[in-house]
Amino acid sequence: MAEVVRPGGIGEQLALVAGLRWRLFRNALRTTSGQLDLAAQILVGALLGAIVVGLGLAIGAGAYAFAAQDRTGLLALLLWATFLAWHFLPILMATSTASFDFRSLLRFPLRFSVFFLLSLAYGLSDPAVVAALFWLICAGLGIVLARPELLPWTVVILAVFATMNLLLSRMIFSWLERLLARRRTREALAAILVLLILGFQLSTAVGARWQTRVRPYVRAALPVLQQLPPSLAGKALAGAVKGDALQALRFTGFVAAYGFAFGLLLRRRLRAQYLGEDLGESQAPAVVLRASGSPTASLSSASLAPSYLPGAVAAVFEKELRYVLRNSALLLLLAIPLILIVFFSLTFGSRRPGGSAPDIFTRTPELAFPGAVAYMLLILGQMAHNSFAYDGRGVQLLFVAPVRFRDVLIGKNLLLGLLVLLEACLVWLLISVLASPPDVLVVVATFSYVLFFLLTHFLVGNWLSLRFPRRFEFGQHRRRASGVTLLVSFGLQFVLAGMAAGVVLLARLWGWMWLVPVVFLALSAAALEVYKVSLDAFDRLAARQREVLTAQLCRQ
């Protein structure tokens, strides 16, 4: 009966995998949580889509103008923009997009060609790549609308450029995956990603501040940049616009050669995976450290929690603290607001050479401290919204142990609260040292807002954590929070920031600045009462949600 087993065609296998993905998507919608998740994603997608379309129109208009006015040299700039978006946005958005490990399909008799094509298709399904591709199409449309006779050349050059980008992005990710497979390199990489995000935020400031110093380096790098694919594709387009077919063909060939080289490197990586390379966590070498004496007893008895806390609360607090101390990306996240304060004070701390722009901290001293704290809260507040993410299968213990879930939540909230307050104190110290100590009223008002912010975030965060839990692997390229959590989180930040702005504006209008701390202390007292009452409700919610929590967090 072996004759029924025949090697499936490439198209057939690809269709099967597409069908599988569709089935997985449909099945995920069976639960209310899955449906809400999709609705939230559609909403967020619509918002982001509007931004993408707007930028696409701008790129298209730019391409139209450059082609119509024969300013062909500038076309390369548009290609550079899409190139950078194509390769950096997926990395920056890695933690907020869903992923499917198509390597799990390798247990089936999949041809290597299909596996290779699946990798490329997977690359195309990334929302950030879809956006970059859309911008490239917009650029092409702009050129063709300006010069219809360039349609064939534009299609060919941009298709080659897009293929090269696709191969390069998959190559980068396939090598990243290899690094991500090992726990230690994975964490290092997560830290690098956070730094990259930080660098992204600082790039404008660096450009503005050190324009004159950066310029020579940019000038020196230009010849190198000229040899890279976006510039080459730009030259190919310029050749087409000028009617120089040889130039267009030659530079298109160079871009294709890049694509071929990236394809070979990608093939090498995928071939290793196809032949059974194990990218599992087990590859991480366990470091066995033997210490003399009785290390176990000393390690276990070393307490990180205050002794006056009740047993279960102290245990959870201590466990959470150990998790924070072992999470390099999280530690870096905690350090970012402090780094930024130092950076801004060094960058804008003195008058610009030859300019008259005043010191940012001395110009608006009353805003420096609350502004820095607000930025810190923006980063750290979200940590309360998926607080079981790192617990994984350990969440089972929280249900079988003789503790009330309210104690677990208090332990988690307490640690985050203390971290935020400690960080706020450090921010105050830095501002005081680098600029001048903020006014007492400003400090009291800011801390009273922090208190209110924390309590409301604990209230909403505890509900979100129990209702929409998502497992998160340290530094892994996996989705972090549910769509609903992201949406509610965004909304809460918006509402709280609006409230703060409203209260401050009214206080300023009436000249009663003392009103700000009074209002937020009163709101904090009310929020504290609600928080206390909510703990019992969350205790009951946890009991109802135990199946969801264990199912979501224990899955491998």
Added chain:
Amino acid sequence: MSEPAIVTESLTRRFGELVAVDCIHLTVDAGQFFGFLGPNGAGKSTTIRMLTGLLAPTAGRIRLLGLDLEKHAVEVKRQIGVVPEGLALFDRLTGGEYLNFVGRMYALDRATAAQRTAELLDFMQLADRPKTLIADYSHGMQKKLALAAAVIHGPRILFLDEPFEGVDAIAAGTLKAMLLHMISRGATIFLTSHVLEIVERLCSHVAIIHKGRLVAQGSLEELRAGVASSASLGSSPGEASATAGPREKLTLEQIFLTIVEPGASGRRAEEELSWLR
């Protein structure tokens, strides 16, 4: 007579249309080494998850050590230890930190938790890796650690879901030694396992669940006698009883197959899956 350790009354769990556990009446006396058996998907894990508070029953009652699990959840949990299917480990702690954490969650004071942690790590031969994270433990080491965590507070009932799955002979020997020691000190152990030889060697009493229903319960001798008498009456023509001679003892595997699928061994795989090489 002392209170039974575990009693369930009409215990039922439905998942939508599926009835995973169907009106189970189970009694386990204190001090018993109790094996809970059943084919895949029979409802073993669902039952043990309900007994340990990881899953809410749709209907029915659970009494552990005379206390209602729903009404006295915290008091009951204080007296039971659990090794669930996922092992309930926090991967980013070391073995010592984890045991210490569990000890504190079970209301042990710091000093006691630290002392028992050291003793348990030593007994489980995990003490020589004090700085290794649980994520870097092998599967067998994780199982041993999960068992150590389940007993750190000296529970009166221990629930184990497949404790010997994926464990090598050396680790299994360590686990068995500890369990037998607990039984000798009066604890009750309730375990599920697919390894019938181990259950036969360790357990004094057994219950078999099939398609969500309890189809047998009693001591091994009682089950043997039941199967043998059924076979002699011809009401359950299992091949197992037929192959075992009149003086030969039925193995647990034979009892299990006879009860769960009478005549199953008569099924001809070669006829049903004719395309298999």
